[in-house]
Amino acid sequence: MSWNPEQYHKFKADRLAPFNDLFSLIKVREGLSVLDLGCGTGELAVVLSEKLPMSRVTGVDSSPQMLEKAMAHSSGRVEFKLGDVASLSGEWDLIFSHAVLHWIEDHPALIPCILEHVKPGGQLAVQVPSNHYHPSHTCIIAAASEEPFKAALGGWVRHSPVLEIDQYARILHGCGTTEFTVMEKVYPTYLPEAGAIAEWTKGTTLVPYFERLPLELHEQFVERYRELLREALPRGPILFTFRRILFAALKQAE
Ligand SMILES: C[S@@+](CC[C@H](N)C(=O)[O-])C[C@H]1O[C@@H](n2cnc3c(N)ncnc32)[C@H](O)[C@@H]1O
Numbered sequence: 001m002s003w004n005p006e007q008y009h010k011f012k013a014d015r016l017a018p019f020n021d022l023f024s025l026i027k028v029r030e031g032l033s034v035l036d037l038g039c040g041t042g043e044l045a046v047v048l049s050e051k052l053p054m055s056r057v058t059g060v061d062s063s064p065q066m067l068e069k070a071m072a073h074s075s076g077r078v079e080f081k082l083g084d085v086a087s088l089s090g091e092w093d094l095i096f097s098h099a100v101l102h103w104i105e106d107h108p109a110l111i112p113c114i115l116e117h118v119k120p121g122g123q124l125a126v127q128v129p130s131n132h133y134h135p136s137h138t139c140i141i142a143a144a145s146e147e148p149f150k151a152a153l154g155g156w157v158r159h160s161p162v163l164e165i166d167q168y169a170r171i172l173h174g175c176g177t178t179e180f181t182v183m184e185k186v187y188p189t190y191l192p193e194a195g196a197i198a199e200w201t202k203g204t205t206l207v208p209y210f211e212r213l214p215l216e217l218h219e220q221f222v223e224r225y226r227e228l229l230r231e232a233l234p235r236g237p238i239l240f241t242f243r244r245i246l247f248a249a250l251k252q253a254e
Contacts, residue, residue, distance in 0.1 A: 018185070018244050022096075025246065030054045031053075031055060035096065036058065037088075037096065038100025039060060094122060097127070105161045119251070120254040124247075128244065129162070137205060138232075139232055143224045143228055149217060156212060158205075175251075177250060179249065184243060187242045187243075190238075193236060198226050206225075209221065
C-alpha cells in the first residue's frame with residue numbers, strides 16, 4: 001500500500017494516548033530484544049528504546065515511503081528494516097505492534113503465527129483500531145457502493161478483519177499464553193465538524209481506495225464521503241469517538 005507519512009502525521013498527537021496505554025501493559029525488563037512490527041515512520045520505536053532500559057529495538061515495515069522517514073531515527077539502539085509481517089524471522093523478547101494488524105486478514109491464524117516469534121517467557125503487545133462500525137468507516141463503504149465509484153472499484157470495498165475482544169482472549173488462551181490482558185477503549189478527538197473526519201481517514205482507511213480509484217475520482221469520492229458523514233453525524237463541532245483494542249500476553253517460559 002502506498003502510505004503518505006505527512007498525511008498520517010496530521011493526527012500524531014491523538015495516536016500517543018493508545019501507545020501509552022499499550023506500553024503500560026508491558027512488563028518492563030532490562031536488555032530486551034524488541035521487534036516493532038509495522039513501525040511506520042519510526043518515532044514509536046525510538047520511544048520504546050528510551051523507555052525500555054538497555055534494550056535494542058528493530059522496526060520493520062513493508063512501506064518504503066514510511067521506512068525512508070524511519071531510517072532518520074536509526075541509532076545504536078534502534079534499527080529499521082524493510083519487511084513484511086507475512087515473512088517474520090527470529091525470536092524476540094517483545095513483539096510490539098501499534099495500529100498495524102488491522103491491515104492484515106485472518107487474525108485467528110495471524111496472532112498464533114506472530115506468537116511463534118516471541119521467545120518463551122517473552123511478550124506480545126498489540127493495538128488495533130476497532131472503529132469499523134463508526135460512520136468514519138461505514139460511510140466509506142457506502143460511498144464506494146455508489147456510482148461512479150462502484151464501477152471504478154469493480155465492486156471492491158474493504159471490511160476490517162478486526163475481531164471482538166473476547167475472540168482475541170480465546171486466541172491468546174488457545175496459544176498457551178500464561179497471562180494476558182485484552183481491552184477496548186474509546187479515544188475521543190474533537191473536530192470542528194463531521195466532514196473533518198476525512199482528513200484523518202485520508203491517511204489511513206482511505207489509502208487503499210485511493211490506490212484503486214483513478215486520480216480524477218479521488219476528490220469526488222472524498223466529497224461524497226464528507227456528505228455522508230454530515231448526514232450520519234450531528235451538525236457543528238463533533239466528538240469523534242475512536243475505539244481501539246489493546247492486548248498484551250506473556251508466552252509460557254520453557
Ligand atoms: C497506521 S501505520 C502505524 C505506524 C506506527 N506503528 C504507528 O503507530 O505510528 C501502519 C503501518 O503498518 C505498515 N504495514 C501494513 N501492513 C504491513 C505488513 N503486512 N507488514 C509490515 N508492515 C505493514 C504500513 O506500511 C504502515 O507503516
